[in-house]
Amino acid sequence: MLSIKNLQARIGEKEILKGINLEVNAGEVHAIMGPNGSGKSTLASVLAGREDYEVTCGEVEFNGKNILELDPSDRAAEGIFLAFQYPVEIPGVSTINFMKTAVNKIRQYRGQSPLDAVAFLQLMKEKMKLVEIDQSLLSRSLNEGFSGGEKKRNEIFQMAMLEPKLSILDETDSGLDIDALKIVANGVNSLRSKNNATIVVTHYQRLLDYIVPDFVHVLYKGKIVKSGTKELAKELEAKGYDWIKNEAALV
Amino acid sequence: MSKDNQVLEEFTSKEYEHGWNVNLEADEAPKGLSEDTVRFISAKKNEPAWLLEWRLKAYRQWEKMTEPMWANVHHPQINYQDIIYYSAPKQKKSISGLDEVDPELIKTFEKLGISITEQKRLTGVAVDAVIDSVSVATTFKETLGELGIIFCSFSEAVKEHPELIKKYLGSVVPMNDNYFAALNSAVFSDGSFCYIPKGVRCPMELSTYFRINAANTGQFERTLIIADEGSYVSYLEGCTAPMRDENQLHAAVVELYAMKDAEIKYSTVQNWYPGDKNGKGGIYNFVTKRGLCFGDHSKISWTQVETGSAITWKYPSCVLKGDYSMGEFYSVAVTNNYQQADTGTKMIHIGKNTKSRIVSKGISAGKSQNSYRGQVHIMKRASNARNFSQCDSLLMGDQCGAHTFPYIDVENQTARIEHEATTSKIGEDQIFYCLQRGIDEEAAVALIVNGYAKEVLNQLPMEFAVEAQKLLALTLEGSVG
Ligand SMILES: Nc1ncnc2c1ncn2[C@@H]1O[C@H](COP(=O)(O)OP(=O)(O)OP(=O)(O)O)[C@@H](O)[C@H]1O
Numbered sequence: 001m002l003s004i005k006n007l008q009a010r011i012g013e014k015e016i017l018k019g020i021n022l023e024v025n026a027g028e029v030h031a032i033m034g035p036n037g038s039g040k041s042t043l044a045s046v047l048a049g050r051e052d053y054e055v056t057c058g059e060v061e062f063n064g065k066n067i068l069e070l071d072p073s074d075r076a077a078e079g080i081f082l083a084f085q086y087p088v089e090i091p092g093v094s095t096i097n098f099m100k101t102a103v104n105k106i107r108q109y110r111g112q113s114p115l116d117a118v119a120f121l122q123l124m125k126e127k128m129k130l131v132e133i134d135q136s137l138l139s140r141s142l143n144e145g146f147s148g149g150e151k152k153r154n155e156i157f158q159m160a161m162l163e164p165k166l167s168i169l170d171e172t173d174s175g176l177d178i179d180a181l182k183i184v185a186n187g188v189n190s191l192r193s194k195n196n197a198t199i200v201v202t203h204y205q206r207l208l209d210y211i212v213p214d215f216v217h218v219l220y221k222g223k224i225v226k227s228g229t230k231e232l233a234k235e236l237e238a239k240g241y242d243w244i245k246n247e248a249a250l251v
Numbered sequence: 252m253s254k255d256n257q258v259l260e261e262f263t264s265k266e267y268e269h270g271w272n273v274n275l276e277a278d279e280a281p282k283g284l285s286e287d288t289v290r291f292i293s294a295k296k297n298e299p300a301w302l303l304e305w306r307l308k309a310y311r312q313w314e315k316m317t318e319p320m321w322a323n324v325h326h327p328q329i330n331y332q333d334i335i336y337y338s339a340p341k342q343k344k345s346i347s348g349l350d351e352v353d354p355e356l357i358k359t360f361e362k363l364g365i366s367i368t369e370q371k372r373l374t375g376v377a378v379d380a381v382i383d384s385v386s387v388a389t390t391f392k393e394t395l396g397e398l399g400i401i402f403c404s405f406s407e408a409v410k411e412h413p414e415l416i417k418k419y420l421g422s423v424v425p426m427n428d429n430y431f432a433a434l435n436s437a438v439f440s441d442g443s444f445c446y447i448p449k450g451v452r453c454p455m456e457l458s459t460y461f462r463i464n465a466a467n468t469g470q471f472e473r474t475l476i477i478a479d480e481g482s483y484v485s486y487l488e489g490c491t492a493p494m495r496d497e498n499q500l501h502a503a504v505v506e507l508y509a510m511k512d513a514e515i516k517y518s519t520v521q522n523w524y525p526g527d528k529n530g531k532g533g534i535y536n537f538v539t540k541r542g543l544c545f546g547d548h549s550k551i552s553w554t555q556v557e558t559g560s561a562i563t564w565k566y567p568s569c570v571l572k573g574d575y576s577m578g579e580f581y582s583v584a585v586t587n588n589y590q591q592a593d594t595g596t597k598m599i600h601i602g603k604n605t606k607s608r609i610v611s612k613g614i615s616a617g618k619s620q621n622s623y624r625g626q627v628h629i630m631k632r633a634s635n636a637r638n639f640s641q642c643d644s645l646l647m648g649d650q651c652g653a654h655t656f657p658y659i660d661v662e663n664q665t666a667r668i669e670h671e672a673t674t675s676k677i678g679e680d681q682i683f684y685c686l687q688r689g690i691d692e693e694a695a696v697a698l699i700v701n702g703y704a705k706e707v708l709n710q711l712p713m714e715f716a717v718e719a720q721k722l723l724a725l726t727l728e729g730s731v732g
């Protein structure tokens with residue numbers, strides 16, 4: 001589904017991604033871990049098409065398409081979803097209105113007719129239940145005055161609404177209390193299928209107890225320096241990153 | 252007489268007889284402005300002598316005035332002698348189908364979601380559409396008539412209700428109020444008149460839209476709305492369709508008069524031709540709008556969405572004379588390319604316990620300049636007056652300008668005044684967030700801008716709000732990226 005080859009990217013003069021290789025197949029869950037500032041969010045942003053980052057080298061293929069040539073909105077319509085580490089506030093625009101626009105824009109891209117109000121409401125009710133989110137929150141200005149946890153839950157609600165093929169969750173677990181963490185994880189798990197894939201960026205094993213990854217990768221200084229199974233995450237939890245940093249230094 | 256009452260000063264009407272000779276058969280007044288032009292217009296319209304005299308008086312005052320230069324707008328000197336002040340309502344060119352209409356215009360209509368029938372009406376196509384509107388207008392008038400509501404063109408009102416016109420014309424905006432008001436008073440062509448009798452709540456939004464003869468009111472419109480005790484009216488000005496007007500100067504006057512317990516809600520969506528991308532052409536929109544809350548507990552509320560015109564100079568104001576009266580001003584002003592807007596309001600608190608609320612949202616893009624200019628004046632007698640002002644500016648790009656000029660005069664120490672102002676930019680983060688959800692850049696800007704202007708748009712009647720939203724998006728098209 002997603003094939004990243006030797007991806008390098010920089011912002012201004014600063015090289016951040018220094019040759020990422022990653023294959024993600026449909027049905028898989030990949031976890032990306034790594035110390036602060038190693039480039040995890042950058043990778044997510046580059047995949048989503050943020051223009052601040054200049055891709056200097058490499059290829060990214062998504063379902064057979066070279067997505068580096070696509071606009072961010074077209075990538076989204078192709079089925080890439082990014083749950084932001086820091087969701088943005090848009091005053092005066094409710095999540096409902098925001099989602100109505102998004103859903104119909106994506107439908108338009110796919111040559112489908114827009115959802116009417118009734119169908120949209122039905123879809124919304126269904127997804128609200130999935131992530132146990134309240135309608136009153138969705139009627140408020142998008143993310144404005146939301147608590148940290150509410151913002152993250154709102155991201156997962158949006159993911160549920162848009163039914164993406166590839167979801168990238170950037171530290172969706174940080175800021176969530178235990179109950180919210182379970183709810184969000186349940187939401188993600190119930191959206192899992194053999195046709196879609198998930199990349200979870202996280203610092204904590206805790207989330208991976210609920211969203212069990214098929215693969216775990218460690219990103220360090222703009223490179224994936226180690227990959228393994230879910231056991232790797234447990235090892236990191238126990239030992240920290242020093243041993244990996246040392247290993248990387250030896251290479 | 253105190254300052255308070257200056258605005259209320261009624262005009263004195265002296266009979267004036269004067270022989271003159273201009274060819275009445277002509278469809279147009281000769282270029283330029285003189286007493287003869289004023290007489291020509293008045294005669295063309297078959298006006299009574301008192302009105303001619305009123306116009307002449309205005310003209311003589313205008314002659315002595317100079318064009319105001321304090322607004323933050325720049326334009327070449329207007330040659331007032333190079334304008335034709337009256338031309339008979341043009342015979343509609345007969346167009347047989349929409350395919351003969353400027354395709355640009357049709358494209359705009361489609362973006363606004365205006366129906367084909369409506370498109371035809373606006374471009375002057377097809378007789379049935381016109382007949383359609385006539386019948387709409389007629390049934391409309393009958394319903395209003397049963398309630399004693401008068402709603403007609405200004406010229407009609409001069410003929411049918413001279414006592415009301417005589418009494419209220421110039422009672423809120425005196426003829427010598429300012430340069431453009433004086434000009435309008437001398438040469439106004441037509442406009443709308445509306446009277447709501449005591450205790451009547453007007454059951455529908457009144458709109459010039461329904462009035463066939465409003466189509467050609469021309470450059471110098473005059474509107475007068477009187478709400479008698481305990482009445483209510485909501486009035487929608489103009490049509491949101493782009494008016495490809497060749498005229499350069501528009502100087503309209505709007506007067507609102509609210510008696511005890513009455514409420515007037517006045518909404519405008521202005522979309523005159525703004526000129527092209529390089530700032531060529533476009534309308535100079537110099538408008539005087541003022542409402543008088545004459546009676547206790549009266550209320551006047553202005554809502555405006557200004558997207559058009561090359562230059563907008565406009566300060567819909569409220570004179571809060573009645574105790575406990577209330578004035579509101581909700582405004583969104585968008586400028587793009589080389590447009591200039593200097594707009595805002597004046598809230599003059601005269602009565603006790605008067606309240607005013609100002610919400611102004613400026614949006615500047617391209618190389619445009621957008622200024623908010625507002626005055627809050629609490630007079631001596633106005634104890635416990637309250638004002639709240641919120642003036643926000645949104646910038647798109649770095650070649651445009653946003654300016655705020657708030658003036659606050661307080662003569663009574665019991666006043667409570669709050670003023671908040673913010674300036675923001677559409678964030679790249681916000682745009683990217685939208686893009687990531689599949690919303691393209693243009694739609695993203697539209698969404699963010701409409702969110703920003705929401706508090707004002709919410710004041711508009713439903714269908715109007717929808718069109719206003721689309722207009723905002725249309726005005727800002729191509730302003731990012
Ligand atoms: N706009 C920018 N300008 C300059 N440096 C940037 C910019 N964006 C990211 N960086 C730098 O790139 C590096 C990687 O940042 P990134 O946000 O991808 O890290 P991360 O792995 O997500 O970290 P965290 O775990 O703290 O979220 C950091 O050193 C960061 O300071």
Ligand SMILES: [Mg+2]
Pocket residue numbers: 040041042085170171
């Ligand atoms: Mg990060």
